[in-house]
Amino acid sequence: MSFPAVRIKICGLQDIPTALAAARAGADAIGLVFAPGRRQVTPQQARAICQALPPLVSRVGVFVNTPMEEVRQLAHYCGLDLVQLHGQESPEYCQQLGLRCIKAIPGDRSSLERAADYPVSALLVDHVQPGSGQTFDWQILMGVSLKQPLILAGGLHPGNVGRAVAMVRPYAVDVSSGVEFRGKKDETLIKAFIQRVREVCYCVAG
Ligand SMILES: O=C(O)c1ccccc1NCC(=O)[C@H](O)[C@H](O)COP(=O)(O)O
Numbered sequence: 001m002s003f004p005a006v007r008i009k010i011c012g013l014q015d016i017p018t019a020l021a022a023a024r025a026g027a028d029a030i031g032l033v034f035a036p037g038r039r040q041v042t043p044q045q046a047r048a049i050c051q052a053l054p055p056l057v058s059r060v061g062v063f064v065n066t067p068m069e070e071v072r073q074l075a076h077y078c079g080l081d082l083v084q085l086h087g088q089e090s091p092e093y094c095q096q097l098g099l100r101c102i103k104a105i106p107g108d109r110s111s112l113e114r115a116a117d118y119p120v121s122a123l124l125v126d127h128v129q130p131g132s133g134q135t136f137d138w139q140i141l142m143g144v145s146l147k148q149p150l151i152l153a154g155g156l157h158p159g160n161v162g163r164a165v166a167m168v169r170p171y172a173v174d175v176s177s178g179v180e181f182r183g184k185k186d187e188t189l190i191k192a193f194i195q196r197v198r199e200v201c202y203c204v205a206g
Pocket residue numbers: 011012031033035036037038039040062063064086126127129130131132133134153154155156174175176177178
């Protein structure tokens with residue numbers, strides 16, 4: 001048995017060598033966090049990472065309740081392909097932004113019920129505290145058919161992503177904390193994560 005290849009996004013990258021390592025390992029997309037926090041990058045760092053990456057790796061900027069014009073300017077300056085919105089951005093905000101959007105929502109019933117309103121390229125279903133390395137109950141996604149492609153996030157790591165993919169069958173998975181060691185992205189963990197996703201898709205092991 002096999003099922004379509006699940007895309008992989010490695011989020012919270014902060015330097016060129018690690019971003020290149022993620023691309024070499026087979027990441028389809030990388031995330032650059034503009035929201036305040038320990039993974040925040042400056043516009044200059046983000047632009048340098050975007051310019052260094054090879055083609056066909058999507059550059060995603062992560063924002064929380066940022067004014068539209070600021071998001072547009074940063075997307076243009078850095079060369080972002082998509083923006084990922086983790087705040088209370090409305091469906092109208094996503095529509096008016098004029099950029100390809102991923103809307104992040106918490107993995108709970110009421111958020112999933114409102115998801116259809118969002119005119120976005122994909123929905124990222126995450127733990128209520130993004131970037132915290134915590135999972136939500138994936139069972140909530142069983143029997144839910146979303147209009148938009150589903151990106152599964154929240155507490156994924158090489159040890160649980162196989163089970164998550166087999167159970168949820170998402171369009172893509174997103175990881176940050178689960179490929180870090182002592183708070184820094186770790187190339188070995190990134191490779192292990194990507195390999196595990198590939199294995200489960202082709203049922204080499206599981
Ligand atoms: O990572 C952050 O610091 C962050 C801050 C504010 C909003 C979003 C943030 N990260 C979002 C991500 O894309 C994470 O990859 C996603 O929430 C999964 O994180 P994790 O549970 O650590 O794998």
